[in-house]
Amino acid sequence: MNIDFNFRLRQVFFLLLVLAFAIIIFKQLFIFFPGFLGALTLYILCRKYFLHLTLKRNWNKSATALLFMVLFMACIVAPVYFSLQMVYSKVQVILKEPEQINQAMEAVSKQLTTWTGQDLLNKQAIGDVGKKVGSFIPGMLNSSAMMLGNLLMILFLAYFMFLNGHTVEATLRKFIPLKARNIDLLADETVGMVRANAIGIPLVSLIQGIVAVLGYWIFGVKDFVLLGLITGFFAFFPVIGTALIWLPIVIFMFSKGDNGKAIGLAIYCLVAVGNIDYLARITILKKMGDVHPVTTILGLIVGLRLFGFWGFIFGPLMISLLLLFIKIYKTEFGEPHTEKKAGHIQ
Incomplete structure (x- = not known):
């Protein structure tokens, strides 16, 4: 008994020591955690093709x-880089001449006052919005060093994941304390969720952005490419995301007296931009993996707070993984308990 107790005590002490070291290291490297998730995502998405080519x-x-790695840079990193450069150059101009935003918001405020009879956007509110936008955008753009660091981490880790993928997978199967069927379920569901979150959601947003660009161009909106890009960016937020961009544009067009174009753009955005989201979700996302809009919204809230820019992809993935873990827990630990109870009743 004494020997067994001492063995357990030493075991617990050593596990606590390992856990303490792991927490300390994880806290120091947390800034690069999105890079690890990105490398894992890239490995999962390309694993089948990599094995086909190499085996x-x-x-x-x-x-x-x-x-x-080169294809990843060409297909994902390059478009994102040029998009951010476009936004950055425009933001620089706006920050140097903030009266452009103030004038546009004052015009929108006057139009809303005309329609509702109430001053919904007073000067103080406009000033507060301007300050928040002015502080938020530079902060987001200035995180480029962190984004670059995580990008390098993605490339570094993904390279070794590809080279040692089989060994890592076999080791994980030994250490994961689950039944074989639940390990397979975890693997299959994770692949589906990664595809849906890393490819499906950005693809839906890209489609909405392209449709928005077309509408802005047809109805004569200035900077239609940039505004379409921002509309696609806000399309990550389901249902109301794109309206946060095109609705103020429509109101601004009304304030300038372009009533016909404003009505046309409003109808276009309601019918085309709004419904393309629904059509894409019931076609593209259903094939890749069904992601509920609530999962996306909650995931974005969590992801943006934890990972910044990378949270647009990894936030919804974390929520999906949580739901998967609950499902696995039910099958792993719920069924034996049920069977035991059923046997006892008989």
């Missing part, structure tokens, strides 16, 4: 991994 076609593993 069936006998391609060199290192060269194939580098090829995937």
Whole structure:
């Protein structure tokens, strides 16, 4: 008994020591945690193709991994970089001449007052909005160093994940304390959720952004490409996201006297921009993995607070994983308990 107690005590002490070291290291490296998630996402998305090329076609593993890194840079990083550059250049102009925003907001305020008879956007509210936007945008753009660091971390970790993927997967299967069927369920569901969150949601937003660009161009909106890009960015927030951009544009057009164009743009955005989201979700997302809008919204709130820019992808993924863990817990620990109770009743 004494020997067994001492063994358990030493075991608990050592586990606490390991846990303490893990927490300390994780806290110091948390800033790069989105990079780890990004590398894992890239590995999951490309794993099937990587194995096909290296195992069936006998391609060199290192060269194939580098090829995937180059494709990742070309297809994802480059468009995001040029988009941010476009936004940054425009923001720089706005910050140097903030009266542009103030004039536009005053025009919107006057139009709302004309329609409602109430001063919904007084000068103090306009000033507060301007200050918040002025402090939020530079802070987001100035996080470029952190984004660059996480990008390098993605490339570094993903490279070694591709080279040692089979070994890591086999090791994880040994250490995950679940039944084999639940480990398979975890793997399959994770792949589906990663596809839906990392490809499906951004793809839906991109489609809405393109449709919005087309509408802004048709109805003569200035800076239609930039505004369409921002509309697609806000499309990450389901249902009302795009309206936060196109609705003020419509009101501003009314304030300028462009009533016909304003009505046309409002109808276009309600019918086309709004419904393309629904159509994309019941087609694209249903095939990749069904992500409920509530999951997306809650995930964005969590993700943006934890990871900043990267939270648009990894926030919804975390919520989806939480729901999956609850499902696995039910099948892992609920069924044996039910069977035991059923046997006892008989």
